[in-house]
Every structure is written in C-alpha cells, then in structure tokens.
Amino acid sequence: MNFAIRYLTEYRYESPVTDNLNALRVKPATMATQSVEDFVVRVDPEARLNRHLDYFGTQVIEFGISRPHDHLSIDVRARVQTSTPAEPLDTDWEAIEDRAYDAAAGEFVLPVGPEPDHLILDELVGDTRGESPLATLRRMVEVIPDRFEYRAGVTYVGSTVGDLLAAGAGVCQDFAHLALLLLRRHGIGARYVSGYLWAPSTDDEASAEVETHAWIEALLPNGSGGLTWIAADPTNRTLGGESHVKIGHGRQYADVPPIKGVYRGAAGSSLSASVRMTRSDVTPISSP
Amino acid sequence: MAALEALGPEALTQAGQRRDAIFMQQGITFDAGGPGSGAVRDRPFPLDLVPRIIPADEWNQIKRGLAQRIRALNHFVDDVYHAREIIHDGKVPWQLVVSRPAFARAAHGIRPPGGVYCHVSGCDLVRDANGAWKVLEDNVRTPSGISYVLENRRAMTRLLPALFEHYRVRPVDHYPALLRTALEEVAPTGGEEEATVVVWTPGPYNSAYFEHAFLARQMGVELVEASDLVVRDSVCHIRTTRGLQRVHAIYRRIDDDFMDPLEFRPDSVLGVPGLMRAYRAGSVAIVNAVGTGVADDKAIYHYVPEMIRYYLGEEPIVENVPTYLMSDREQRAWVLERLDQVVVKPTSESGGKGVFIGPSASDEEIAAQAAEIKREPERWIAQDLVKLSTVPTAQPDGGLAARHVDLRPFAVFGDDIRIVPGGLTRVALREGSMIVNSSQGGGSKDTWVLEADDTPMPHPAPHAWSSPRMPELPMGGSWSSQQQQQQQ
Incomplete structure (x- = not known):
C-alpha cells in the first residue's frame, strides 16, 4: 500500500x-x-x-x-x-530453547524492571501458551482483547501492566506492554513497536483520521535456520500486515x-x- | 612506630580532641543517620591519628595495577557503546551487559572528547592475610572521599607535625590541580579559548555536598546546580551576571538518571534538558562520561581480569577477589551450600548497602539470604571472604590496637592516568569488624606513601585557597513535560 x-x-x-x-x-x-x-x-x-x-x-x-x-x-x-510480510512458518518450541536464540533475542527476552506480582499473569501465561511459539503469538492477539476492554482515558502515558490489570481496560500501548511481558515469560524475544496504522472506518475510504499506534514484534524461527521478527497487533487481533507502518522499536514505550x-x-x-x-x-x- | 611512642598516649588523646573541634567547625562531617533513620545527624568524620604507611615499592605495584585496570575499564565502556567486540568474541555475555541497571542506552554511539570515559576512579583495594593486594570493587561513576584524603593530611600536619619529621611522605595536595588539568585536557575548546569548567552538585542535601563544594573551591571553578545550566543550540551554558557563558567540561556529581529528563526517566523533570544533545554534539565533556556505571557493576567486575587480557594483552597486576555470579546456575548451587563462608553483595549498590557476611550471619539470616538469591539471582554476586589486613589504630585511651583497613586510591584520567600517592584508608573502628564504610561505623586514616630511599625530602607545597565563585542568578520558572500516550 x-x-x-x-x-x-x-x-x-x-x-x-x-x-x-x-x-x-x-x-x-x-x-x-x-x-x-x-x-x-x-x-x-x-x-x-x-x-x-x-x-x-x-x-x-x-x-x-x-x-x-x-x-x-x-x-x-x-x-x-x-508490502505484506511473508507468511510466518511454524516451528516447535525446541527451536527457541537454546543459547543461540537467547543471544539473538538479547535484552528483548529479559523482563524490563519489576513486574506486577499478580496471579492473573500466571493465568494469562497459561491461557496464551500454544503448541508452538507462532501459535502462542496468534493466541496472544486473541486472549488480550478478549480479557481486556479497549477504552481510552483509563490509563495514561506512564501506565504500567499493573495499571492495566487493575483497571481491566486500557489502550494499545498497555495491550502491547502486556503482550511483551507474557511473550518474554514464554521465553520469546519481543519488542515494542511504535508506528501508524491504516484503519479506515469503511473499506472504501481513501483517507482516515487515525492516531499513532503501538504493537509488538516477536522473534521467531523462520524455518530455514534463521530468525525473523514477526509483527503482531494485540489491539486488533491480527498479525502485522501492510496496514502497519512502523516507526521504530524498543523494549517498551519509553524507548x-x-x-x-x-x-x-x-x-x-x-x-x-x-x-x-x-x-x-x-x-x-x-x-x- | 617509634615516633608515635615518643609522642605518648596523652598527646594522642589531646590531638584527637582538637581534631574533632576543627572538623566540626569546618563542616567535615558525614551523615551518621543510617538507612531509615530519617533525621540527618552530622558527626565529625572520624580520623584515626595513626597514619597508615605504604612503602614505595608496594605503592609502585598498586599504581601500575590500577592504571592498567582503569585503561581496561575505559576500553570496555567504549566497546559496549560502540563495536561490542568483547561481546562478539564471546568474552562477556551481552545479556549480562544489557541487564545491568547502569547500562545507558542513551550513551550508545557517543565517543566523548579524547575517548576518555573513566576520568575519575576510586577502586577499593584490600591487602589480604598473605600480604597480597586485591581489588575488591571498582568505582568509576562518581567516587567520593578525596576531600577526606586532603583534609586528613592537613589535619595531621597541624595536629601532629612531629610525626612527619621522620618520614619522607609523598604529598597529596596536588589532587585538585590534577583534576582541573584533566578537565581542561578533555574540554572541547577547539584550542581557541580557555576552558570553562564547573562542578555540578545535586545540592546541599546530598551527603557528599561538602566534597563538591570543597573541590570547586580548591580548583577555583564554579559550583553549580541544574538550574544554573542551560542548553541552547547544542551548547551548554552557565548563567552568569554577564549573561550566558559557554561551559566546556562538567565534573558532575550526579547520577546518569538525573542528568537530562529528555533522555532519562520520563517521569522526572530534574536535570538539564538537552544536555545529552550537547554531549552528543561533542560541545561539552561530561566527567565521568555517561554510562560508565556499566563497568563498575559488581557482576561485570568478575570479567575485569579477562578485559585486561583482551584489550591490553597483559596479565592483571592486581588481582580480583574470587567472585561467583549468582545468575550462573552452577556457581549459584556451589555458593548456596557455603553461604556461611562467603560475602554476598547486591550487584548494583554501593557504600556497603545490602552486603551479607556469611561467617557472622545467623541461621535465619542465611535462610533469608538464600531465598533472596533464589528469587532474583541476577541481582547478586558472592565473594570469598577476604581477611582484611590490620594496622595499628588509636584507642580512646591513647593506646594502640589492630583494626582492619581497606584503601581507595584516586586516579584521574585526562591525557594520561595520574594517581595521587595513597588514597583514602578506611578503618573499621570496632574490634574484629570488617565493615569500613563511614555510614556504618568506620573511620579513616591519613595514608602515607613513602618516597623511595634515593629520593630527596620533599618541600611541603603552600596551600592555595581561593573563595568559591557561586553563580548568582537562579533561573526562574519550573520545568514541565509534554508527551503523548499511544492510543488507538
């Protein structure tokens, strides 16, 4: 596009x-x-x-x-x-359980700062666990919007995952932070992505008023021995596509x-x- | 110690009383409040009147060892914020580096003037029971204590001048001149103007404020707070009565996190907005450089001997104390079985905070520490307990007794590394105690490095005192921040 x-x-x-x-x-x-x-x-x-x-x-x-x-x-x-990214390939969990993967994922597989001590996080880790890393990513983008309401004004720019859990609602920034925390708990390297999202209210619109958007990228094996960052959008129940225009990434919003x-x-x-x-x-x- | 004996216990006691009066009067005190005690209680910094003597040949070894270590640490800081060669070559794990709280992503890609990062360092050394010097801790952020070194020497020459008659003691009072020279050497003036240097303090409530003011006065430069500095067009300025004046080098005694709210801590508006922009543009030297804390982290310490071999191709002259990383599963298991024999330290604290000493811990304390290590292994390291060497120390009755000591020499790195002879000797004032931190009941000693036998007697240099120049106009207005939440 x-x-x-x-x-x-x-x-x-x-x-x-x-x-x-x-x-x-x-x-x-x-x-x-x-x-x-x-x-x-x-x-x-x-x-x-x-x-x-x-x-x-x-x-x-x-x-x-x-x-x-x-x-x-x-x-x-x-x-x-x-353009539309290539369809990600499925591989088993073993493909990310070695030192080479950890070295490639670097800081993106480590927790950022203290995490909220919440039983619900363990529950969410269980709910999002799939047969493979890719299946987990696909579940992630469904489970988060199922469990949390998208609502502006409940959280603010400095909100933490703890705030989202307490409020039960938040915006894309909060959804992304939660997805990152959960993916890292699964041992999957994941990073925060800031960008723009093409989101017209009707299909035939050629111009739309939007806002800056946040989603995530997860580091997954690409089937040919390498690793690829796969974009996923836990606010919109989808993997990244040509509607997502990336600005940059970091461990979290503050980056x-x-x-x-x-x-x-x-x-x-x-x-x-x-x-x-x-x-x-x-x-x-x-x-x- | 013949000279001390000639002096007698009575003279020693009287000199001690005069010492306390002078230190209180001059404000050479420290906060003895301890954690959580709330109120700040100033006590005179306890100077033990028996000097600690280091022979010339021992000092030469220490000096060479420190210079070597500081060079390696400086290489390491440059490397982790640029090419990361030591990581790519598999010597230091990247995840360990990036998980250090002091790893400063904002410093990435910035090479400061002269390639110097660790301008001022104060590594802590100990002499073990076998007489071997070891490095206990590195300190390349904002090490403090040099003011005590200088004040201790001044006090000793006033209180007990007779002691100096029998020894050729190397002077220490040129430290402020060394620091000022180093600051001028790294100041990016383009060779065209005289360097303007300032000392940046967090303010009078900081526990080391006395030292900040002391160094500014001794160097004859201004002591500033954040509100005195302003960045315009990528250049840092100080506000003066004559308007803005460009600043070339900042000796900052403030943590990275509070330097520039645009780069660090989005919740904070402390600091000088835009300072990192000026730093990145190369218009100002920040001393020590931003991000040096990654090198003196206690988990990184484990790798310093390897850094010396890697960057310098040399064997360490002064060795580490054996250290175990609790993030490593095997080392952790080994240590958990011997917690009663080791010292456990948090990786990112200083000043003796949170240190666990196995041999003096109760069973409950050992169990609690084991639980802490299991909960957050990456936060802890363990070390073999070093039996610190002892030196004679004055008692309240004027007699002498053996007490444990360490040593913090101060090195200054500008065009080259220069180390003031001796350093701060800290002494545990309680019998048997190994805790030398002043906040926890430690004292200090004047440290005498003796001239080699073939060196002539030095002449004491006259003290050059100058009054501080304080910036007069505080800037009006408070800072506000603006930032948008991402929401869609």
Whole structure:
C-alpha cells in the first residue's frame, strides 16, 4: 500500500514559555516490507533540527526553541510504501530453547524492571501458551482483547501492566506492554513497536483520521535456520500486515515515544494531535 | 612506630580532641543517620591519628595495577557503546551487559572528547592475610572521599607535625590541580579559548555536598546546580551576571538518571534538558562520561581480569577477589551450600548497602539470604571472604590496637592516568569488624606513601585557597513535560 501520512501536533501555552526542547521519533523505518519515499518535518516557531539514530536504530529529531513563545506546532509528513510480510512458518518450541536464540533475542527476552506480582499473569501465561511459539503469538492477539476492554482515558502515558490489570481496560500501548511481558515469560524475544496504522472506518475510504499506534514484534524461527521478527497487533487481533507502518522499536514505550518534550514555564498547556493517513494508490470514491 | 611512642598516649588523646573541634567547625562531617533513620545527624568524620604507611615499592605495584585496570575499564565502556567486540568474541555475555541497571542506552554511539570515559576512579583495594593486594570493587561513576584524603593530611600536619619529621611522605595536595588539568585536557575548546569548567552538585542535601563544594573551591571553578545550566543550540551554558557563558567540561556529581529528563526517566523533570544533545554534539565533556556505571557493576567486575587480557594483552597486576555470579546456575548451587563462608553483595549498590557476611550471619539470616538469591539471582554476586589486613589504630585511651583497613586510591584520567600517592584508608573502628564504610561505623586514616630511599625530602607545597565563585542568578520558572500516550 502507498500512504501519505500527516502527523500534526499543536501545543498552546497559557502564558509564554521558553527553552522548549523536544525529541521526535516519527520517521517511518526503512525495512524489507516498507520504504520511505518522502519525509519532511516543519516546526513553528522555526528551529534547527538535529538528527541521530538512537540505540535501537530509530531516527530521532531534536530541536529547541529558546525564545518566548505561546504555541508550538510540529508538522510531520511522510510518504510510505508497504508490502505484506511473508507468511510466518511454524516451528516447535525446541527451536527457541537454546543459547543461540537467547543471544539473538538479547535484552528483548529479559523482563524490563519489576513486574506486577499478580496471579492473573500466571493465568494469562497459561491461557496464551500454544503448541508452538507462532501459535502462542496468534493466541496472544486473541486472549488480550478478549480479557481486556479497549477504552481510552483509563490509563495514561506512564501506565504500567499493573495499571492495566487493575483497571481491566486500557489502550494499545498497555495491550502491547502486556503482550511483551507474557511473550518474554514464554521465553520469546519481543519488542515494542511504535508506528501508524491504516484503519479506515469503511473499506472504501481513501483517507482516515487515525492516531499513532503501538504493537509488538516477536522473534521467531523462520524455518530455514534463521530468525525473523514477526509483527503482531494485540489491539486488533491480527498479525502485522501492510496496514502497519512502523516507526521504530524498543523494549517498551519509553524507548520510542513519538514526541517527548520539556519546556520552561507555566505548566498550563493544551494539546491537539492528529494523524491523517491517505491512500495514494487508489482513486478516492467521490461522494454523490 | 617509634615516633608515635615518643609522642605518648596523652598527646594522642589531646590531638584527637582538637581534631574533632576543627572538623566540626569546618563542616567535615558525614551523615551518621543510617538507612531509615530519617533525621540527618552530622558527626565529625572520624580520623584515626595513626597514619597508615605504604612503602614505595608496594605503592609502585598498586599504581601500575590500577592504571592498567582503569585503561581496561575505559576500553570496555567504549566497546559496549560502540563495536561490542568483547561481546562478539564471546568474552562477556551481552545479556549480562544489557541487564545491568547502569547500562545507558542513551550513551550508545557517543565517543566523548579524547575517548576518555573513566576520568575519575576510586577502586577499593584490600591487602589480604598473605600480604597480597586485591581489588575488591571498582568505582568509576562518581567516587567520593578525596576531600577526606586532603583534609586528613592537613589535619595531621597541624595536629601532629612531629610525626612527619621522620618520614619522607609523598604529598597529596596536588589532587585538585590534577583534576582541573584533566578537565581542561578533555574540554572541547577547539584550542581557541580557555576552558570553562564547573562542578555540578545535586545540592546541599546530598551527603557528599561538602566534597563538591570543597573541590570547586580548591580548583577555583564554579559550583553549580541544574538550574544554573542551560542548553541552547547544542551548547551548554552557565548563567552568569554577564549573561550566558559557554561551559566546556562538567565534573558532575550526579547520577546518569538525573542528568537530562529528555533522555532519562520520563517521569522526572530534574536535570538539564538537552544536555545529552550537547554531549552528543561533542560541545561539552561530561566527567565521568555517561554510562560508565556499566563497568563498575559488581557482576561485570568478575570479567575485569579477562578485559585486561583482551584489550591490553597483559596479565592483571592486581588481582580480583574470587567472585561467583549468582545468575550462573552452577556457581549459584556451589555458593548456596557455603553461604556461611562467603560475602554476598547486591550487584548494583554501593557504600556497603545490602552486603551479607556469611561467617557472622545467623541461621535465619542465611535462610533469608538464600531465598533472596533464589528469587532474583541476577541481582547478586558472592565473594570469598577476604581477611582484611590490620594496622595499628588509636584507642580512646591513647593506646594502640589492630583494626582492619581497606584503601581507595584516586586516579584521574585526562591525557594520561595520574594517581595521587595513597588514597583514602578506611578503618573499621570496632574490634574484629570488617565493615569500613563511614555510614556504618568506620573511620579513616591519613595514608602515607613513602618516597623511595634515593629520593630527596620533599618541600611541603603552600596551600592555595581561593573563595568559591557561586553563580548568582537562579533561573526562574519550573520545568514541565509534554508527551503523548499511544492510543488507538
């Protein structure tokens, strides 16, 4: 699929602020099933943009606005082409039970920080255990939305898996964190993915208002002796496909936040953020 | 010790009283509150008046061993944040490295000015019962204690000048000059301007604040807190009455986690936002470098002899104490059977916190420690119990008794590694105790490294005191953070 993505964020501050420093992780990744044809970031007030690749390989754009200002807009535009990943092959559990797998999975098979001490986690590990690592991944994307309600506003940006368990509801970020914890308990290397998801409300739409999305990737044997990261989306009961536009990955949300900033001044600010994705490879159906 | 005997117990007791009065008056105290006690109780830092003497030949071996070790640790830090060759060659397991809490992903790919990471180190050494020096712990984050080394020497020359007449003791008071030189050497000035150097303290509530202020004053540089620093256009500045002034090198006495809220701890707005950007751009040296804590982790310690062979192609001059990794199944099983004979330490703590000493533990304590190890094996290491050597130590009645000691020499790495003769000797003040930490009832001694016999008597250097220059204008306004939750 071909998409034009526009991710627009606008902050308004109740009184002028200074030294507004931000780090953006918003550029779609370049990989076998995804290529970036165009990528532009505009910031108002104008600022010099500094770019680097972080530890996980995600492009980071940093900028700072030192003079007083009462608004900040970050306008990101990208053109991306995606294709459907190859159908993952099934292998048995033994294929991931050796030191070579652990070495390849590295930190993505280790727990991140303290985990909630909750019996329900053991129960969920049991419920998601399948005949094979791939079967487990497929169960994962069903069990989580079966057991937890998708509801915005119950959790916040810093919520933990414990918060999701306590509330019984959360958003894609929370679902992804839970899936990661469970997959790692199964001994499967898994990483958090930040990106954009093409999710039109009807099939014939060519443009849709969406939000940044989170899913996961699991490291599975590819049948020919190698290992492949397979994307899975526990919010949408599906493995990753050409509707998923990946930005980058990390152990958890905090490794790949799309926009993170700090400014000096009054705490009061309002935020509006929108992500619009437009299919550039289909002719829009004009309304009669 | 003939000189001490000539002095007599009475003179020693009187000197002790004068010492306490001087230390209290100058604020050379430490927090004796202990964990959980709430209130901070300042006590004069207990300086034992009997110096610890290290002969020239022993010191030469220590010095060479430390320089070798620090070079290897410095290579290791560079390697884990860049090519990871030691990992690829199978010498150190990657999962161990990435699971260290001090492994700093934000430092990935950043090579600081001069390629120096471990600018200041204070490794803890012990001399075992056979007289062999061993490294007990590495410390390449923000080791403290050098101010006590300098103050102890000053106090001793004032209180007991007669003792020095019989020995050619190598001076230590050039440490601030060494540190300042190293900071200037790594400061990225482009050779065009004079380096501006600052000492960054978390503030007066930090337990080592005295030392931060002391070093800033001795080096003649400003002592700053986060609110005095601001990053603009990838350059770090200090606010002065004349406006912003560029800073080239920051001797920071603050943990990585609290340096830059944009990179570390999303829940925190402490620190200097954008500092990592300036660091990445190479416009400022951060001393010690970001991420050095991965090298002094107690589980990584196990691999330091291997690092020395790997990076330097040399055999370690000063050896490790035998250490067992509790994350390794076989080593764990072996240790769990002998918990009453070993010392168990948490891998990521310092200052003697959480240390379990088998031979003095009760059956219940042993059972509890075994449960802790089984619950989180990767959090613990075990070491053979080293019988620390003893040296004569003054008693309240002016007599002398044998007490256990360790040694923390301070090394400074700029263009080269320079080590101040001696270091901080910490002494357990209770009979038989091996715990030398000041927060747990330990004291210290002036440490004398003697000149080799063919060296002429040194002339004591005059002390250069200068008053601190404090930044005057605190920045107004507090920091706020902005971040979006991912939800769809």
